[in-house]
Amino acid sequence: MGSVKVTACCRQLFLPYARALALTTKMASGNIICCLRRNLSSSSRLRSSMPAWVIDEYGNNGVLRFTEEATAPSVNSASEVLIQVHAASLNPLDISMRGGYGSNLLKLRRDPVSLGQNGSEFPIILGRDVSGVVVDCGSGVTHFKPGDEVWAAIPPWKQGSLAEMVNLTEYEVSHKPRSLSHMEAVSIPYVAATALSALVNAGGLCRNNCANKRVLITGASGGVGTFSIQLLKAWGAHVTVTCSHNAEGLVRGLGADEVVDYTAGDVAAELGLLEKFDVILDNVGGDSEQWALGMLKSWSGAKYVTLVTPFLLNIDSMGLLEGAVHSGLNLHQKAITNMCKGVFYRWGFYAPDGPALDEVSQLVDAGKILPVVEAMFPFSQVPQAFQKLEGGHARGKTVVTVAQEEEGTRVTEEEGEVETSDTPEQVREEVREAVPKR
Ligand SMILES: NC(=O)C1=CN([C@@H]2O[C@H](COP(=O)(O)OP(=O)(O)OC[C@H]3O[C@@H](n4cnc5c(N)ncnc54)[C@H](OP(=O)(O)O)[C@@H]3O)[C@@H](O)[C@H]2O)C=CC1
Numbered sequence: 001m002g003s004v005k006v007t008a009c010c011r012q013l014f015l016p017y018a019r020a021l022a023l024t025t026k027m028a029s030g031n032i033i034c035c036l037r038r039n040l041s042s043s044s045r046l047r048s049s050m051p052a053w054v055i056d057e058y059g060n061n062g063v064l065r066f067t068e069e070a071t072a073p074s075v076n077s078a079s080e081v082l083i084q085v086h087a088a089s090l091n092p093l094d095i096s097m098r099g100g101y102g103s104n105l106l107k108l109r110r111d112p113v114s115l116g117q118n119g120s121e122f123p124i125i126l127g128r129d130v131s132g133v134v135v136d137c138g139s140g141v142t143h144f145k146p147g148d149e150v151w152a153a154i155p156p157w158k159q160g161s162l163a164e165m166v167n168l169t170e171y172e173v174s175h176k177p178r179s180l181s182h183m184e185a186v187s188i189p190y191v192a193a194t195a196l197s198a199l200v201n202a203g204g205l206c207r208n209n210c211a212n213k214r215v216l217i218t219g220a221s222g223g224v225g226t227f228s229i230q231l232l233k234a235w236g237a238h239v240t241v242t243c244s245h246n247a248e249g250l251v252r253g254l255g256a257d258e259v260v261d262y263t264a265g266d267v268a269a270e271l272g273l274l275e276k277f278d279v280i281l282d283n284v285g286g287d288s289e290q291w292a293l294g295m296l297k298s299w300s301g302a303k304y305v306t307l308v309t310p311f312l313l314n315i316d317s318m319g320l321l322e323g324a325v326h327s328g329l330n331l332h333q334k335a336i337t338n339m340c341k342g343v344f345y346r347w348g349f350y351a352p353d354g355p356a357l358d359e360v361s362q363l364v365d366a367g368k369i370l371p372v373v374e375a376m377f378p379f380s381q382v383p384q385a386f387q388k389l390e391g392g393h394a395r396g397k398t399v400v401t402v403a404q405e406e407e408g409t410r411v412t413e414e415e416g417e418v419e420t421s422d423t424p425e426q427v428r429e430e431v432r433e434a435v436p437k438r
Pocket residue numbers: 091092093191194218219220221222223224225242243244262283284306307308309348349350392393394395396
């Protein structure tokens with residue numbers, strides 16, 4: 001599938017979301033800074049500073065600060081790959097990390113070289129997804145070379161992609177799907193790494209054992225959900241999802257077999273009418289944990305995997321040791337209780353995995369997984385992108401253009417307006433059509 005086809009297909013599939021795109025990209029126009037549109041020359045590669053959005057303390061959107069003087073990363077070990085960021089995307093984790101979530105544990109895992117004089121983790125660069133181009137490699141790097149187009153999910157203890165450059169190890173990086181632009185590709189790595197970790201490592205699923213499996217995904221209209229539906233359908237599973245009524249078209253378009261609108265009534269009662277499930281991926285947590293476990297097939301190895309865990313919150317509030325012990329006991333107790341009922345209870349976590357992204361890249365290029373981009377922002381409007389994400393009700397991903405213009409996609413600096421290879425009038429017509437008629 002060529003990139004034009006993907007773009008056209010996405011536009012058709014996600015036309016209803018063009019309205020959100022139009023609204024968000026009009027926000028707070030042209031107020032600050034420049035957009036990064038420059039080719040990286042060998043001299044800039046050696047610069048010690050770079051443009052980036054940083055935080056110097058934890059808090060709300062007000063702590064986001066643009067600087068031209070962020071410390072530029074460089075290759076410091078044999079396995080490292082230096083990437084020029086073309087596009088970044090945001091995840092709920094970015095909102096949480098901006099507020100200090102996970103800081104106790106993440107600080108311990110940060111590279112000591114990146115810590116400040118008094119051991120401070122600031123300034124921190126957020127952004128967990130990158131799509132870009134390799135500009136330098138360590139002597140031991142075998143799979144990548146300067147000029148390669150790559151994508152990656154960035155571990156939360158590393159400096160993120162809301163910057164001109166990012167430094168990762170070879171094992172965290174993968175070649176970007178050829179059929180996608182950077183803006184499209186960047187919507188996938190972090191949610192893919194999370195979904196793969198949850199479904200494969202915790203859920204026991206893989207491409208060879210899904211044919212007769214029934215899987216339930218809660219919160220299916222967001223980043224992790226929209227990716228998971230497509231992955232599971234590519235692997236041959238039967239997929240049931242929960243989402244709001246206005247996301248039904250999206251999730252069905254991605255392949256969901258059965259859709260339950262959680263806003264329409266008693267979601268547990270509705271799901272209880274269906275055949276039981278082999279695996280549940282819970283993207284919602286809270287109440288859903290109470291009823292979801294009862295939806296699993298008993299004594300058949302069925303697994304409930306939740307992505308909403310108290311692990312980092314416990315460490316934040318209780319400290320490292322007590323928080324870890326408390327979390328371990330909590331998980332153990334739930335696992336034992338549910339094992340007695342014949343089902344497995346698991347916590348799912350994001351895990352960095354470049355090779356796993358290689359498989360995703362193949363599925364994307366085979367046309368089996370589409371990027372789901374709800375909103376695009378220029379680099380000058382990172383705070384607005386955070387604002388959009390914080391508003392909730394995600395329908396796929398919010399992405400940020402960091403560097404060069406994309407073929408067929410252009411973000412104008414002055415108005416924060418997104419254009420595509422269509423004429424502006426064609427784009428406006430699509431948006432007009434997508435706005436519900438009163
Ligand atoms: N443990 C880990 O390592 C990771 C954990 N996560 C967590 O997983 C969760 C999902 O992540 P992500 O997909 O990126 O989040 P998003 O914000 O992209 O999506 C959440 C989706 O859930 C929908 N939703 C909200 N409430 C309900 C409900 N009661 N029933 C069904 N759908 C609902 C929202 O739409 P609407 O409100 O309109 O219905 C939205 O579409 C988040 O809590 C995130 O923090 C994510 C990645 C890694």
